[in-house]
Amino acid sequence: MTPLPKIFILCGVLFLLVIPRHGWSQLTKAETEQAAELLAIVLNAGRVVIDRNQPVINDPRKGDKNFTPEVFEQQVVDEFRQQTHIDLRQASSVVPSRTKELLTLLLLASKEVVSDAQFVINQRGIGYKNFIPATFGSQAARRFSKRSKVTIKQTALDPRNLHNTPDAYERKILLQLTAQPTAGPPISEWVDGGTTLRVMTPLYYSEDCLTCHGSPKGILDMSGYPREGAQVGALAGAISIQIPVDHR
Numbered sequence: 001m002t003p004l005p006k007i008f009i010l011c012g013v014l015f016l017l018v019i020p021r022h023g024w025s026q027l028t029k030a031e032t033e034q035a036a037e038l039l040a041i042v043l044n045a046g047r048v049v050i051d052r053n054q055p056v057i058n059d060p061r062k063g064d065k066n067f068t069p070e071v072f073e074q075q076v077v078d079e080f081r082q083q084t085h086i087d088l089r090q091a092s093s094v095v096p097s098r099t100k101e102l103l104t105l106l107l108l109a110s111k112e113v114v115s116d117a118q119f120v121i122n123q124r125g126i127g128y129k130n131f132i133p134a135t136f137g138s139q140a141a142r143r144f145s146k147r148s149k150v151t152i153k154q155t156a157l158d159p160r161n162l163h164n165t166p167d168a169y170e171r172k173i174l175l176q177l178t179a180q181p182t183a184g185p186p187i188s189e190w191v192d193g194g195t196t197l198r199v200m201t202p203l204y205y206s207e208d209c210l211t212c213h214g215s216p217k218g219i220l221d222m223s224g225y226p227r228e229g230a231q232v233g234a235l236a237g238a239i240s241i242q243i244p245v246d247h248r
Helices: 029-054 069-084 088-093 097-114 134-149 168-179 207-213
Strands: 012-017 151-155 188-192 196-204 237-244
Touching: 029 097, 029 196, 029 237, 069 097, 069 134, 069 237, 088 097, 088 168, 097 134, 134 151, 151 237, 168 188, 168 196, 168 237
Parallel strands: 012 237
Antiparallel strands: 012 151, 188 196, 196 237
């Protein structure tokens, strides 16, 4: 099994992708693993881009921020290429067509979220706008899921949103990752007699995350949630991917 890259990002959460059997029976196990990996990287790339542009998004002095859906898309394509050496616009030459369709759909959903947020992003006189990586990720995931029947769920051991509570398998793996003394590699496993792929890629808090998730613990952050008292490098969550596949 090809190992998945460790992802060290901001405001870590866990993403759960549930992909229906239809369509995936045509992919090999290796191709299914690659599809799960690339979907997670696309969504993560969007989160990275949103974080990178937070100073512009939250600048109360400017109206038009020039952070358009097209600018966002290009930056995501660039970030994805940097992480994978794959051009999203030409991915069909290196990945199966079914995988390319899903990557394109997720990129489109992500771009539409930024488009819908233009009014908020470009508001003058307002600093913090709550258009942050976690908010973007949730919205892009829901939009993508409604169209593709792929469910993307953001979660952590102690999620701020109760809808993001981990299932039993995810909780078990998160506790295992928390107990590790150092950052660990992704955990990938075929379960249910080899018909379901589950992948858990750990995410760790970066310096940017601590604005909302750092110390002092319990003090309300700018969005009104109690801070977790997290430190840089601590486990924040994971990207969990679940793909049922019938290989008969």
